[in-house]
Amino acid sequence: MQRTSFRTYDCPAARALESVGDWWSILILRDAFQGLSRFDEFQKSLGVAPNILTRRLKHLTSEGLFERRCYQERPPRYEYVLTAKGRDFFPVLMSLFYWGLRHIPTDEVAMLLGDASSGAERKVAVTDAVTGEQLTPDNTTILAGPAADEAVRERIARMRAWYLGIDA
Incomplete structure (x- = not known):
């Protein structure tokens, strides 16, 4: 089954899901934060089929969350090391x-x-980095970003009107 791509979506959350992939990828990242870095370590921890693990590691590497490093020449063996982008997934x-x-x-x-x-x-707790205030659905909204087109601005205006209880 072909997976839907979110690469062209305007929403940063959808684009982030494109980078991460799926639940296996999230669990691989979880294990990397617990010190695992080698294929056999991930496979033992997750019990995932080798072909699925290979695809997920390749995807996470191509998306820049892991860097693939050779740790053994003969036979060639690689480890997967979190990049800055991968470490930013921690929160x-x-x-x-x-x-x-x-x-x-x-x-x-x-x-x-x-x-x-x-x-x-x-x-x-998810907090605002400037004020320290905890972010909640009641005190947080979406704002138009630099690349927002008219459709995005209209969607944000509708969401804001709904939030404020105004008929749009």
């Missing part, structure tokens, strides 16, 4: 982890987030 992964943690039964929780130094439990 997304932490938000997804925390969202999952909040919505599974407490007696099924096997992992928590913790401070690496102290071991204290961490809680995730």
